[in-house]
Amino acid sequence: MSNEFFGKLLWVDLSNESFKEEKLSDDIYRQYFGGYGLAVKLIYDHMKAKIDPLGGDSIIGFFPGLLTGTVAPFSGRYMVAGKSPLTGTWGDSNSGGYFGPEIKKCGYDAILFKGKSSSPKYIVIIDGNKEIIDASEIWGLDLIETDAKLKKKHGKFVKTVGIGQAGENLSLISGIADNKGRIAARSGLGALMGSKKLKMLVLKGNKKVLINNKDIFFNLVKKYNETAKISKPGLFTGLILKRVPNFAKLLRIFKIGLSGSAGLIKQIYRTYGTCVANTLSAETGDSPIKNWGGIGMYDFPYKMSKDISAINIQKYKIRDYGCYSCPVQCGAILKVPELSREEITLPEYETCCAFGALLLNNDLISLFEINELCNRAAIDTISTGGTIAFAIECFENGILTTDDTDGLELTWGNSKAIIELVKKIIKREGIGDVLADGCKIAAEKIGKNSEKYAMTSLGSEIAMHDPRIFKSLAFTYAFDPTPGRHTAASIDFIDIGPIDKFQKGLTLPKGWKKNEKLKVKGQKLTTCFHQAISSAGLCMFSTQFGPYPFLDLVNSLTGWDMTVDEILKVGHRIQTLRQAFTLREGIDIAKNELPGRVTGHPPNEKGPTKGISIEYKDFYKKYCEEMGWNPENGYPLEETLKDLDLKFVIKDLY
Numbered sequence: 001m002s003n004e005f006f007g008k009l010l011w012v013d014l015s016n017e018s019f020k021e022e023k024l025s026d027d028i029y030r031q032y033f034g035g036y037g038l039a040v041k042l043i044y045d046h047m048k049a050k051i052d053p054l055g056g057d058s059i060i061g062f063f064p065g066l067l068t069g070t071v072a073p074f075s076g077r078y079m080v081a082g083k084s085p086l087t088g089t090w091g092d093s094n095s096g097g098y099f100g101p102e103i104k105k106c107g108y109d110a111i112l113f114k115g116k117s118s119s120p121k122y123i124v125i126i127d128g129n130k131e132i133i134d135a136s137e138i139w140g141l142d143l144i145e146t147d148a149k150l151k152k153k154h155g156k157f158v159k160t161v162g163i164g165q166a167g168e169n170l171s172l173i174s175g176i177a178d179n180k181g182r183i184a185a186r187s188g189l190g191a192l193m194g195s196k197k198l199k200m201l202v203l204k205g206n207k208k209v210l211i212n213n214k215d216i217f218f219n220l221v222k223k224y225n226e227t228a229k230i231s232k233p234g235l236f237t238g239l240i241l242k243r244v245p246n247f248a249k250l251l252r253i254f255k256i257g258l259s260g261s262a263g264l265i266k267q268i269y270r271t272y273g274t275c276v277a278n279t280l281s282a283e284t285g286d287s288p289i290k291n292w293g294g295i296g297m298y299d300f301p302y303k304m305s306k307d308i309s310a311i312n313i314q315k316y317k318i319r320d321y322g323c324y325s326c327p328v329q330c331g332a333i334l335k336v337p338e339l340s341r342e343e344i345t346l347p348e349y350e351t352c353c354a355f356g357a358l359l360l361n362n363d364l365i366s367l368f369e370i371n372e373l374c375n376r377a378a379i380d381t382i383s384t385g386g387t388i389a390f391a392i393e394c395f396e397n398g399i400l401t402t403d404d405t406d407g408l409e410l411t412w413g414n415s416k417a418i419i420e421l422v423k424k425i426i427k428r429e430g431i432g433d434v435l436a437d438g439c440k441i442a443a444e445k446i447g448k449n450s451e452k453y454a455m456t457s458l459g460s461e462i463a464m465h466d467p468r469i470f471k472s473l474a475f476t477y478a479f480d481p482t483p484g485r486h487t488a489a490s491i492d493f494i495d496i497g498p499i500d501k502f503q504k505g506l507t508l509p510k511g512w513k514k515n516e517k518l519k520v521k522g523q524k525l526t527t528c529f530h531q532a533i534s535s536a537g538l539c540m541f542s543t544q545f546g547p548y549p550f551l552d553l554v555n556s557l558t559g560w561d562m563t564v565d566e567i568l569k570v571g572h573r574i575q576t577l578r579q580a581f582t583l584r585e586g587i588d589i590a591k592n593e594l595p596g597r598v599t600g601h602p603p604n605e606k607g608p609t610k611g612i613s614i615e616y617k618d619f620y621k622k623y624c625e626e627m628g629w630n631p632e633n634g635y636p637l638e639e640t641l642k643d644l645d646l647k648f649v650i651k652d653l654y
């Protein structure tokens, strides 16, 4: 490859305040792409097993995808990776916005941090100059205040990401965010930055990604963008579009899925963002209700969920917002006079559900305020909402009283108390300190049998989609190396944007929906393909918008001659190494179990999930066989490791 900076990483040692560049061979990129593929290879190699994730030997890195920094549609993502201090497993987390491309513009495919500073620091890389700077002036500030100060000092064109008060306070549910609320939220990686006393990364670069075959690459992009253009909706589409969030009851009654034509889905994303699901998912059974113990149509019925509907949210929208190089732009900037702030960002569905349906809270303004608080402090809204649901259930059942909660009446739907509790968690103040590391750790501190209300997978609060609707979510929630995620390529969930309609030449087994053997094969393909496109930096939503020239873009960028099979092998390798990392930590992931409520044990007696219990362990065994892993313990077999060029793992696992 003739690429000017392919192959260059930056290591930052915070203990002795030094920088070191490292070159990598082209083979590594062909085997791992970028993003968390490259992350797992580098961190597996450079970090010993079983170290304290918050200690000086721990590594945290920032990894843009293989296509990031180019104009390939949806390719602007970067991943943060390290050992999760929340679950003890492999940890990675993914964010859009504009920061990923800036890492590439600085000439790096990754920036990794090791060591620990004794006082707050931030790093600045501007047009090739690198500095580690005292951060005492910005330590304690939220991310909007911090970004404003840093732009004043380093120029308005710098891109910044970092931690807010949550990460500074080593909250194990803290993330890493930019000033527009784009957050790498999961895995608790904000605490890794906090433990290193690293507040922010400030970047501005002037390099361009060099493209091997420009004509082909730019033609592909042009052609895709022409078809992806979102035109003004016609009369019929316009009518549907106006009413989509109101269709909730119809979807439930007629059991209509959430998928549709790529064109319409694009329009829906542009118009409403993911919060279009606020009403739809609450009504159809997809949203967890009342800490997973309720049923949407009874406990959070349409007359409540419509208060937080996308139609109501849209009334506050002043403009579209989205990530770098994205033709859809599913975000938005809102003006909410009740909050007396100039502008805020659109909350995502996950946030609206975690602080809405999950807590029986239909106070829309409170959702705006909570979203803003969490983004500014960079704390994971799924985990924070899940932890507050746990606290409310403890309170409702007398395990916590106002003596424990600093006087807060933690009852279902009490939005004022919920807002106050979010603030306390961020500051680790009073009851907030008990809850700041998620509900599994809170239950250990509180005792009194409270763990039965902690809805986590290995300590990670479970995301806002019910496996009784998307069945294979139970398997990914339990067994992905990063547990509890909805973004781990569960085939039923991904079916909203099936991968065989996205990538030409990729075929899911016909009839997989009705035949478990075929479904397992389809799951392997889905898992592997998703590892590859994520590591290339693509947004997960991109598969919902119709055919995409992924393979051709990769080949024209790099000059490789990859096939779909080789891409799947890259994904297989990445997922196997993520798995090996978690196993090397001594975590017996195959024995993990989800709380009974999440899988319908016992089943609901009424509602859309009536009578449904999900069995997911047998599916995992079959998936392990398909992946070439031992079905009893999830260990990749030696021959699989050899076939995937992962021989270096054998000595660690055998």
Ligand code: SF4
Pocket: 074, 096, 097, 269, 321, 322, 323, 326, 327, 328, 329, 330, 331, 539, 540, 541, 542
């Ligand atoms: S669809 Fe939304 S999240 Fe995905 S890249 Fe576009 S703006 Fe970002």
